[in-house]
Amino acid sequence: MVSANNELAYNTKIEGDIVVTRADAVINWLRSSSVWPMPMGLACCAIELMGVAASRFDIARFGAEVFRFSPRQADCMIVAGTVTYKMAPHVRRIYDQMAEPKWVIAMGACASSGGMYRSYATLQGVDQIVPVDVYISGCPPRPEALLDALIKLQSKIKKEPSANTLLQSA
Amino acid sequence: MTATADVTAALQAKFPAATPRPSGDHPALNLPIVEVVAALKYLRDEFAYDFLVDVTAIDNGVEATPRFTTVWHVYSTAGHGYVRIAADCASDENPVAPTVSHIWPTANWHERETYDLLGVKFEKHPDLRRILMWDGYPYHPLRKDFPLAGIQTPLPDLEVSELTGATVKPAPMAGGPFVASPGEMNMTDAEPRAKDESWNERREKPASE
Numbered sequence A: 001m002v003s004a005n006n007e008l009a010y011n012t013k014i015e016g017d018i019v020v021t022r023a024d025a026v027i028n029w030l031r032s033s034s035v036w037p038m039p040m041g042l043a044c045c046a047i048e049l050m051g052v053a054a055s056r057f058d059i060a061r062f063g064a065e066v067f068r069f070s071p072r073q074a075d076c077m078i079v080a081g082t083v084t085y086k087m088a089p090h091v092r093r094i095y096d097q098m099a100e101p102k103w104v105i106a107m108g109a110c111a112s113s114g115g116m117y118r119s120y121a122t123l124q125g126v127d128q129i130v131p132v133d134v135y136i137s138g139c140p141p142r143p144e145a146l147l148d149a150l151i152k153l154q155s156k157i158k159k160e161p162s163a164n165t166l167l168q169s170a
Numbered sequence B: 001m002t003a004t005a006d007v008t009a010a011l012q013a014k015f016p017a018a019t020p021r022p023s024g025d026h027p028a029l030n031l032p033i034v035e036v037v038a039a040l041k042y043l044r045d046e047f048a049y050d051f052l053v054d055v056t057a058i059d060n061g062v063e064a065t066p067r068f069t070t071v072w073h074v075y076s077t078a079g080h081g082y083v084r085i086a087a088d089c090a091s092d093e094n095p096v097a098p099t100v101s102h103i104w105p106t107a108n109w110h111e112r113e114t115y116d117l118l119g120v121k122f123e124k125h126p127d128l129r130r131i132l133m134w135d136g137y138p139y140h141p142l143r144k145d146f147p148l149a150g151i152q153t154p155l156p157d158l159e160v161s162e163l164t165g166a167t168v169k170p171a172p173m174a175g176g177p178f179v180a181s182p183g184e185m186n187m188t189d190a191e192p193r194a195k196d197e198s199w200n201e202r203r204e205k206p207a208s209e
Helices: A022-032 A043-053 A088-097 A108-113 A143-157 A163-170 B004-016 B033-047 B107-118 B158-164
Strands: A037-041 A076-080 A101-109 A132-135 B028-029 B052-059 B066-074 B082-088 B094-100 B121-123
Touching: A022 A163, A037 A043, A037 A088, A037 B052, A043 A076, A043 A101, A043 A143, A076 A108, A076 A132, A076 B052, A088 A163, A101 A143, A108 A132, A108 B033, A163 B158, B004 B028, B004 B094, B028 B052, B033 B082, B052 B094, B052 B107, B107 B121
Parallel strands: A037 A076, A076 A101, A101 A132, B028 B082, B094 B121
Antiparallel strands: B052 B066, B066 B082
8 A cells, every 4th residue: 555755855764864965075075086097108207107006006095096098088187207399289189188077187397397308399397288286296206196196186176166167067 | 250440441442532530439431422322332232231320410510511411320230340421411501411211221210310300301211201309390409509498489289389378488498408417426416407506597697707
């Protein structure tokens, strides 16, 4: 025998347990816990990047182990290495192909500022062509530094007004 | 196997215009540029110099005449010896050298690099495009009149250049070039750094006396 449900409010006995929260908190929790990196390995920093992905440092502990070599499936471009002027337009193009929301980590001295390559061939900082969220110092940075940058990026993501942005773009 | 002294003697006998070139290591000869291909072929066929190690060029200076000297290094995998052949390019504005890419296919990329960085055109090269800098780059960066920091030009992709406002800019040298100090010293002291650290982006370069 089925009776009509005439209650106006949520009844936890019918609906199950309910957790009340803010949309931002949920969305940002999802986003920050599964940052899929786009490895832009252009020089020796990429070797450290591989080290971070391997078992000793294990970037999977922070939910960012799913390296995607397709920009369509990636959230965070990690620019690891020297960006030459010849490569710069391609970096920008790959950034453009990534779906929103997207972030950029400039890993190491070269990606951050051109590093020791003060020459006619080297872009003096990848921030000239893409917006960078986190810079990492070092030549190359220790794997811990990249993990630290990832944690910093996660805390940055957690402060974003994601629900508002989604509503405005809809 | 023929000793290297015999090689230079034989080359000079066959090409009377060849003159000895000062060299700190391997036997070296200056040749008129029109005889270079024949001489290299002669070295390969008669003396088993079967490996072309390098093709490069020298910019002797903006004022110098002849300004450009093209250099070939050949190595004998049987005799384990090197020979260096150098030839001055006739024109100072549009230096031209003959290609050897039909003799050694490896010369293809060496000649493209020499064209890219020094602007020496190799005649009859099958595909003389730039190899390191991008197509359409207006300069030859290893020429003496090209500054290490670079010259402002648009990015290779004009669309990206317009979108981002970024261009190829002269790099801030700040007392550079950045060089590492060799030798048995503390690693920190040997790190790459500017030679002249008395000035940087914020502090003006002191006027030279």
